[in-house]
Amino acid sequence: MSNNVTLRLDDVHVTYRVFEERRPSLKDLAANRFRRAAYREIHAVRGVSLTAQEGEVIGVIGGNGAGKSTLLRAIAGLIPPTSGAVYAVSQPSLLGVGAALQPSVSGRRNIELGCLALGMSRKDLAERFEDIVAFAGLADHIDLPLRTYSTGMRARLHFAIATSIEPELLLIDEALSVGDSEFRKRSRKRIEELRERAGTVLIVSHNLRTLSRMCSRVLWIEEGQLVKDGDADDVLDAYRASGDGDDD
Amino acid sequence: MSVATPGPPSGLKPMSVTPPLREYIARLWQRREFAMSMAAGEFHAKNAAMSLGGWWHLLNPLLQLGIYWLIFGVLLGVDRGVVNFIGFLAAGIFIFQYSQRSITGGASSISKNLSLIRSLQFPRALLPISAVLREALTLRVALLVAATILLLTREWLTVAWLAVIPVLVLQSMFNLGGALIAARLADKVRDIENVLPFVFRLLFYASGVLFLADRYIPDLADPALEQTFRTLFIINPLYSFLSLVRHYTLLTISQDHVDLMWLSAVVWSVGLLIIGLVFFRAGEATYGRG
Known part of the structure; x- marks a missing residue:
């Protein structure tokens, strides 16, 4: 394996404020002298440093609220780190769960708009369109609005769009868990292809068996800090031994 | 980046x-x-559910023009000093609405596309930009209607009509700047979306869309006051945009202070576009996060 670094995190901290559920009305604001009163500061990521190389598929594990999703969002450039720095070869693609793209328009239109938004040219789009439809397995539904799709179908479409631009860095936040076994097989193959093309993939999952099958390396995060970073099986064994794993 | 952190690997x-x-x-x-x-999709989808479909892009400006002409030209008679009132309206209303729709469209562009923002990473300014492009498509049809009406009302297609092109380029820059600013403000405070229609209703009357401002201003007895009013009109970019279009397309209308109107149009367009881009980009991380 070559030693080209694709991603480096230097002591990354992310703190964000969580406000009350609804936006304050003018009355609330006046009562609090125009300060938004009720918020909590969440120090979600506390000093994570790591280096990833091309061809690595890295699993990320940890309990709910450990800071895994926040870490991926910071790597993708969606939230600014409070301190520290993230360096990457190119803009990573982040795949999350529950992402809806555009619910009211057809799958076809979503593929067009999604690929163009990610910077694909019209020509590339025309060339890859059939592949994307085939990969998502949506040939029969492609002209129906997205809101008629099942959760799994939407996840498949989203995965197909996000990986069609062949990102050098792919971040997957639980997005594989909603697909059926057929799709999981296909997505594993796509991840393998990305890896072989010298890409780097980070996968957040609670499914330890999937991780041990796909990853060479695993990061274990608790309370925003790296507990362990190393060979997949070693870290997964330690995680299981701690009693947190739900290996089924 | 602080001095302590080592630089990035090559x-x-x-x-x-x-x-x-x-x-x-x-x-x-x-x-x-x-x-x-995105703009073309929204433009076509707008009337897709109607029985008359795309014909509404044509009917809409025609009906609007008809109603303004009937009420303000025929019933109320504010057509003072205007020979070709329907041509005068045609050259003004659609120009005004181009700005109005672009900026209100920009204000709702983030909230209308929240799910897209949450699923893909792309520069968010694309959303207000596509709102302005959509309105440019709407304007294209309306301008065809306006040109037809001008020719039917015995205006002549002259070389001077070409001056409309730079006016529209400047106006598009102005609209984009306004749409970007409105988008960021409305993302912070949704209430802006409800306030904007009233702002534009006021501007509609303050921009001389329905009357020839030059004919109303000299009624003021005090010359100093008159000068103030003229200045106020020209500082209003919407007045300058639509007065310039009228000046170059209507044979019977010749505006005073055309050079100052150009100045106003250029300063507003360039200024607002730069401010809009800088202001919108500064909020890039916050869109769609409440």
């Missing part, structure tokens, strides 16, 4: 939520097809 670049302005504009340009596709 080949890596720092990920930042808000890239430098030049880089941001390069990313927008790379994705221009998205903005155009």
